[in-house]
Amino acid sequence: MGSHPSSWLVLLLLIAASVCEGADGASVPRRSLLGSQKHHYAYRQDVPLYANKVGPFHNPSVSYQYYYLPFCKPSEGIEQKLEDLGEVLEGDRMTSTEYDLPFRVDKEHEKLCSKTLTVEEVQKFRQAISDDFYFQMFYDDLPIWGFIGKIAKEATGAMSYLLYRHVHFDIHYNKDKVVEINVSTDPLQTVDISDDEPVEVDFSFSAKWYTSETPFKRRMDKYLRYSFLPQHLDIHWFSIVNSCVTVLLLTGFLATILMRVLKNDFTKYAQEEAAAGEQDEVGWKYIHADVFRFPPYPSLFCAIIGAGTQLLALVFCIFMLALVGVFYPYNRGGLYTASILLYALTAGISGYVSAGFYKQMGGTKWAQNLLMAGALFTLPLFLTFCFNNSVAWANQTTAALPFGTIVIILLIWGVITAFTVVGGIAGKNYSSADFDAPCHTSKLPREIPALPWYRHVVPQTIMAGFLPFSAIYIELYYIFASVWGHKIYTIYSILFIVFCILIIVTAFITIGLTYFQLTAEDHGWWWRSLFCGGSAAFFIYAYCFYYYYGHSDMTGFMQTSFYFGYMSIICYGSFLLLGAVGFRAALLFVRHIYKAIKCE
Structure with a gap:
């Protein structure tokens, strides 16, 4: 494999994932595993x-192991399937069942078991039906769902809780491969x-096999019906058109500034220079001796830029994988695994960028800077995870990670920190020591003149975040319905376009507001540009409340803590990412305009 650090990191993470697999239960017989891997079956195999x-349909974060409900258990004992790191993080806990569905063998009312439900078990099933519980299974890696039971209203007005006792499977095959499966519960066979x-x-259960012409490579296409295609595709494109119009208007607005206002400024300043200083300098040229003064708290500022740059690289890498088809429907845990690996592989970017900027600002507290760069995003994420995982443990749900998985996550966190330090050392030693000013x-800094209220930080931040948010808010609904619902998001090309538009709008609006800030002779643009760039994240978090109370049926303390906890982390990461974009755009603009004039 060689001695390159990235190679060793990948090896370590793969070993960690393997350890995580073995930490979650007994192994499944190799006969089953081979069948799952090859997907080729002989008759009766x-x-x-x-x-x-199983879990309540409207609370996707709240799920339990299948045998949390008193279903028929295998006579030889429950065996757990080995799972990779992504599947464990997804909340999957796959176990063996009593269902016997050999290849191409029809079943007619096959008996699973007869059992007498105790009063406690009856109450547990009744509560599950009341909460609209569903179950999920996988047959040859194809997902299937069904509901536990139903509530029927009798003529007297009383409510009856009916438990489904019979499950029917319709299975389609093409030659020696399974290409489709559907499950249904018989509403007439209830208790x-x-x-x-x-x-x-x-x-009991039954099964019927059918021949199919569907090729094996397209067997996952049927799950696209659970996505937003095709009925919502027009809305997606409307979102794209709306965002593009926003970008064009903003681009035209900034083009007017750059081509007309700046041209007038350059002409005016050239005339003042020709008049040998007979006129006092006014406007943004007046603060040329202060505009490149480094901001307060430089270590924290550099750490934010480094963490945001890393997240930007991470998102682009994930989009590249999505666009080439890595994240197909129900690729269990694929996104989690890719995110962890890519975040680890890009950890050096955070350290390098942070240390590079810090070196140019003349910083000396390197340990503090690298500690901030490594922990700025991961520490809040870890603390949120600890709280939510404790809640999940208290509720005995599959969202609670096993101890072995937590150890693996801590080891990966250590690797990420190490690579951040390596990147920081490289940034300190190899990046340029001179800031391009x-x-x-x-x-001595000039005193900033008194400004009207609408030029203060909060009004400008609100103004800066509104336009980027308006460019993406239509798409947000579909993203939320996928992450916090049962829809599947598959049109990554549209999402990538929207993300690029978000980046462009954020950069443009930050440049425009930075120009207005400088013309008001306010040279404190460093932190302002960062907050203006990341301000769309505040609007996104406000949208979280709107979606939770207006478009979802999520309830309960655990679901609420998961939703608002992890959405706060996502919005915080968005703030870091967009803040870095806004600052870099403003920095390029400021350098450009001050290079175009004579400032001596």
Whole structure:
């Protein structure tokens, strides 16, 4: 593999994932694993079927192991499928079942088991039906869902809780491969569990096999019907057109500034220079000796730019994988695994950028700077994870990570920190020591004149965040419905276009507001540009409340803590990313205009 650090990192993370697999349960017989890997089956050969989880339909973060409910358990004991790191983070906990569905063998009312439900078990099933519980299974890696039961209203007005006792499978095959499976529950074969008394239940299933012309490589296409295609595609394109119009208007606005206002400024300043200083300098040229004065708290500022640059690189890498088809529907945990690996591989970017800027600002507290760069995003994420994982443990859900997985995450965090330090050392030793400033900076800063209220930080931040948010808010609904619902987002090309538009709008609006700030002779643009760039994240978090209370049926403390906790981390990461974009755009603009005039 060689001695390149990235190679060793990949090896370490792969070993970690393997350890994580073995930490979550007993291994499944190799016969089943081979069948799952090859997807080729002979007549009557066993096809692996795993029960994954159950949970309330409207609370996607709240899910339990399949045998949390008293279903029929395998007579030989429950065996857990080995899972990779992404599947564990996804909340998958796949186990063996009593269902026997060999390849191309029809079943007619096959008996699973007969069991007498105790009063406690009846109450558990009834509560699950009341909460609209669903179950999820995987048959040859194809996901299937069904509901536990239903509530029926009788003529007297009373509510009856009916437990489904029969499950039917319709399975389609093409030659020696399974290409489709559908599951249904028979509404006529139910058991009334409305009363608190023991109930005898005969659980059964049936299966019917059909030939199909669907090629194996297209067997996942059917799950696109759960995405937003095609009925919402027009809305997506409307979102793109709306965003493009916003970009064009903003581009035209800034073009007017750059081509007309700046041209007038350059002409005026040239005339003043020709008049040998007979007129006092006014406007943004007046503060040329202060505009490149480094901001307060330079270590924190550089760490934010470094962390934001790393997240920008991470997002672009994930989009590249998505556009080439890596994240197909129900690629279990693929996005989680890719995000962890890519974040680890890009950790050096954060250290390098942060240390490079810090070196140019004359910083000396390198350990503090690198510690901030490494922990600025990961520490809040880890603290949020600890709180939510504790809540999940208390509720005994599959969202609670096993101890072995937590150890692996801590090891990966250590690797990320190490690579951040390596990147920081490289930035300190190999980046340029001179900050590219066209103007000399005076020893004493000029006093910033009194400004009207609308030029203060908060009004400008609100103004800066509104336009980028308006360019993406239509697409946000579909993203939220995918992340916090049961829809599937598959049109990554549109999402990538929207993201690029977001970056462009953020850069342009930050440049425009920076220009107005400088014309008001306010030279404190460093932190202002960062907050203006990242301000769209505040609007996104406000949208979280609107979606939660206006477009979802999520309830309960655990779901609420997961939703607002992790969305706060996502919005915080968006702030770092967009803040870095805004600052870099403003820096390029400021350098450009001050290089175009004579400032001595």
